[in-house]
Amino acid sequence: MKNFFKTIFTVVAILAYTGTAKASHNAGGDIQYEYISSTGGTHKYKLIMRLYRDVSGITLPTSATVYACSANYSTVSTTLSEISPGTSGQGVVAPTLFDCVSSTNAGVTINVVTYEGEITLPGNAPDWTFAFSTCCRNPAVDNIINPSSQGFYIEAKLNNQIGQNTSPEFVSEPVRAFCVGRTFNWKQSTVEPDGDSLFYRISHVKAGYASGCTPTNINYAAGWTYDQPITTSPPQSLTMNPNTGLITFKPSSVEIDVMAVTVDEYRYDSTLYVWRKIGEVNRDMQIAIASLCTPQAQAGVQLDYQAPGIYQDPDNGLPTVDYNCLDSTVTLKFKVKLDCSSISPDGTDFRLTKPDGQPLAIQSFTANCDANNEATQMTIKLFKPLSKNGKYFLYSKVGNDGNTLLNKCGFPMNEFDTIQLNVTGCFNAIYEMENVTIEKDQNPVIEWSADTSSYPDYLFQEWQIFRKDPGAATYAKVGTVFNQYKYDFKDGQIGFIKVDQDSYDYRIDMKLNDDLQGASNDIHSILLERDNGIVPIVDPDTVAINLQWNQYNGWAVDSYTVFLQEKIAGTWMGEWIHDHVASPQNPVLAPDTSYQMFVELAPGEYRVCIRTTNPTDTQYTAYSNCLPIIITTPPVPDTVVVPNFITPNGDGVNDGFIIQNVDDYEDLSQLSVYNRWGDRVWQSNYLYDNSNPWRGTNMNGVKLADGVYFYTLELLNASDNYQYVVNGTVTIMDAQ
Structure with missing residues (x-):
């Protein structure tokens, strides 16, 4: 008698199953669970189920029964209800379905219905299965045998022997339409609240009966398998990253396919020091492959020139965004979502040039990627901030990953697409040359000053010193000072011989944030000479010595002082002002740059130099080179005879x-x-x-x-x- 009733029940179920097959077009679904509480030995869980339906079929019910099965307990069930606000089983259009393909080309429209409810498990077991089944699948599916007669079954699994658990929750959209000839990166994103380890894999689509939690694998048609459910180019090239859930494939045929993804959840058992499987969720999906993507998708990654703050430059027509000085991030917005997998991690998908044409290094990209691993906005972080007024140019290029950015539909960004950054409000660094002096008749020493409040000191890199030699048309860099508070530099390239031969021009520049801020004023050294060019000066007691020098341009000179020094035991003694003059006076009043003197000195070694002090800032004194003076003592007659x-x-x-x-x-x-x-x-x-x-x-x-x-x-x-x-x-x- 029991077998008789069992047979009758099976026949009725099959008739009910086949009776609805002509009307229901299930296009996928998934179940997830969330632990709520425990009372005694029982455990309450919240169930969330999403079902996807082809709108060409009948509507889904407003409630659904989910069963919980274990070999250790009797089967329990619960009724899930469509969440509020309800749609009476109609569902809402899957948000990302037509991002790449139009509804006409896709051939299907998929709606999503979400259900929720609670179920109480009578105890702990390693094999709890939450299951739902219904009938039937879309007859237009190509990759399984007899799709209209195939059932629909989804499940989630729980092992609560080592603790209660909340399953991973799918947060990416499962319904998509793709087009042939493009490479797609389709991410199956989940959120795992318990910190467990996840493993993604492609699994079988199933039919079966939820009341017994007894699924069967659906057979694929010739040319397809469960792990290669889409016709691809090259053949059999669909892959899934087990760590991230990213599915990568390039469809090559117009078709409608079904496939399934499973996420296995593992928890570390600190008692046995092993990883134990604690749960599993499954997702059943229907995929439409169309012949063409939409024109907007085919246009590739495009900057959204209609985004707030973007305007057209009236001079060059480029889309432009205003930025403030010292901004260090640039935000880009796109018309079609960006495939985050196509972003080169080293920031080489774009190049940024400064107003002077020099590159400004990009440190990294931060895309605001959603659960589908797609983004409509990207933030570019610069190694150094925008620090010059003017127009910067940001343009796309092929990154080190071998491609430009791709949109979510697999189409690339055109190389050299450009957006202009108009930077204003930058600082004007204030610095100037103060003095060039010949130090101890040996080397030129350059002195300058800077207003540190006129620029952000944290951007300082170096002072650069430039010299223009006699007869040269341009300045050449001769030195660098890396201490921003050191305002002097000794030019070791010009020694005691050269300072007696020529005057040298100097200027400085400041390097901030990899930019030279502009050359300062220039100042030249003072060159002291004898009118007849003969040096050293020997035995000049009765001979007038005519000195001359070039006009100093470090400041408005009021006078020049002529002074002498004596060398005793190898050391130059202190300065004294020469006072035996033929010229009107010493100091010599500017703009006069000549001096006639007589020298009445004891035998020995001397030198004559000039100097001038800044009358408004006496910390600066410019010294010239010095001319040697040798006062000789003639030999005693008939004592020694020395050759000349x-x-x-x-x-x-x-x-x-x-x-x-x-x-x-x-x-x-x-x-x-x-x-x-x-x-x-x-x-x-x-x-x-x-x-x-x-x-x-x-x-x-x-x-x-x-x-x-x-x-x-x-x-x-x-x-x-x-x-x-x-x-x-x-x-x-x-x-x-």
């Missing part, structure tokens, strides 16, 4: 510096030789030896250049208390 030239060419004539009668001095006869700059180049032992005389070399035996040199011969006879110093000049002439 040598020709060290090896011909045996005048090869050495032979001092007659030098042997008469038994206690000291030491010879020292100096170049024109006062540097000692050679020195004998304390007794000069004519058998090994000076032969025009330095102390290392290297031949000196031809020219005039200065000597000092110190003589001493202790026996008769006779001592004196002979100073003079000698010319080296290599007469080969």
